[in-house]
Structure formats: C-alpha cells, structure tokens
Amino acid sequence: MTRTLGWLALAGLVAGLVMAFGIAPRELTQGNVQRIMYIHVPAVWVAYLGFLVACGASIAYLFTRRTDADQLAHAVVEVGLVFLGLNIASGSIWGKPTWGTWWTWDARITSVSIVFLIYLGYLLLRQAVDDRERAARYAAVVAIIAAPNIFLVHQSVNWWRTLHQPASLLKAGGATMPVILWVGIVVNFIGFGLLAAYFVARRAALLHREAQAAG
C-alpha cells in the first residue's frame, strides 16, 4: 500500500515537472521566473492541508486517546513543515528577481513565518516533555490552536497592504491566470500531495514502531 503510494507520488512529480517545464508557456511579464510558482503554491497548499489534518487528528486524539491519531498528527506536522519551508525558500528565491529583495516583513511573509515557528514549537514541545502521554496531549492542544492561523496567512494579502500579490487561484471571482497555468499548479499539487502522503505513511509507521519498542 505504502509502496504503491510512493510510485504514484513519483508519477505525479514527473507529470508536474512536464507541466511546469514542458507544457506551461513562459509567463508574459515575469518570464521563466514565474515557473517557481509550480513549486511555491503547491508546497504551501500541501502544508496547509497537512496542518488541517494534524488539527483533525489532534481533536480525535483528545477525544479517543488513540495513539495512532497522535502519531498521524506528529508525522503530518513534520512533513507539513518541510513543505512550508520549501514554500518560504522558493518564495524568497522568486522574490529577488521579481520584487528586488529576498525578504521583507510584509503581513504575508511575517504571518507565514509565525506559523512556521508555531509548528516548529510543536515539535520542540514534543521533545521537551518526557512522558509520552502528556507530550501527546500538550502537542494536540498546540496543533488545534495553530490551525486557524492558516486562514490568517491566506487572508493576510486581502486584509493588509502587502508587497506580496493577492491570491490568484483560491479567491472569489475565479482565477486570474490562463487555464494552462493553473492546471500546472493543480498537477503539481497532486504530485506533492502524493509525496507528502507517502512521507506521512512512512513516518507514522516509524513512530508506531518506536512507541511499541518503548512501551
């Protein structure tokens, strides 16, 4: 099952690369730099989705105290952080040629950095508490509290003046880009999503074995 997921992820990533570099045209204003968007946007969607899953799994854990729910939340936060890091790094690389700066403290970049640190704190908290059951309980609360911030990050470009442009796809009134561009983003999102699911499955299985060995 997990192995199949891995092969599907590979197929999805190859399809995404073909879309990003072979089929999608060069964007008119930005040129080829725009192709970074095929990493930047899917990566953050996968991270958002992961943090929402972590929130749901944490709620399930608090109600049922099933350790597999906690292990899923733990795994999904770790993987989500990797993809959020990819989003921030790719955004910075895009920002230099496009905006003229690697980094600036506008509301979008500030809020996404806060969310990154909150989930980093989640992992630190897990390490800091020795008792497994208590660590799981505390971590679950953090995962639930942190999740609404995702909405804040998404809305930051609408609520405040930012250097970052407003949303092009997840917005009312339809996408502000040609179909071929957003199809490229969606194909990459599927590829990234499969890859993330594969990572989560592997990581959760490992956490399960660790817990069994420890206790």
Added chain:
Amino acid sequence: MNRRTKFIAGGAVIVAVLAYMIYAGVTQSAVYFVTPAELRATAVPGKAYRLGGMVVPGSLKWEARALDLSFTLSDGTATVPVRHKGTPPDLFAEGRGAVVEGSWTADGYFKAGLIMAKHSEEYKAPHDGTQAGYQELIKTLRGDGR
C-alpha cells in the same frame, strides 16, 4: 462542569486570545507602506518610510552611467517624486506598482535606498494558445532569451 468541558472552554479562550493578539499585532504593524497621499499629509524630513504606489507613466528617468533613477509615485490623489541610486528590479516599470524604502527629504523628494516592484496577481500566457514553454526554456539556457 466536568474536566473535559473545562478543558474545551479554557482552550477556546486561549485560541480567541491568541488569535486576537496576532490580529492586533499584525494590524498595528500592518501599514507595510504608506501611500503618497498619506506621506504628503504626515511627512517628517529624515524619517524612514516605506512608500507604495504606481509609477506614473512618463515620469521615469534613468541615467545608466550615473545609476541615477528618478520617477514619480502616485496613488491617484497625490504624487511623490522619488530618487534612487542603483538599478531597479526587472519588473519595475512605468504604469506598474512599486514599493520604495527610504526617507523624505527637506528638498521635497523621497530618497529611496531600496526599490521593490509590486507584482499583480495576474498571469498571462505570451500568446494565447501557444505552447512555447520547452523551446523558450532551451533558448534561455543558451542565453538568447530573457
């Protein structure tokens, strides 16, 4: 109230407070840039500002030798002349948005140390229907393209 209800109620309070703190904090520092009209109303010479607006078409002057760049930023109601020493980013152009960091001078212009191009959320294919991606990329790798 049993323990679980207390826990949920306490959690809800923490969530609300945290959300409010983040919202209030970001809102306070959320004036990422001021508009030309706001700058005109409150400008203090020597104070650092971030100024955002549209580059007025026809106002852009560029002395490549001296790296002297001057242009006017507008928000539709007020305009501010900006001067900068250096090269602007690729996307900086007349009729597009820009955010500049610098200070207001007593001589009546904005001295910018950093120029940032503001990108719109719109993306366009070069010619609708053409699929030039692959060939264009090869061209760019060879150094013929942009």
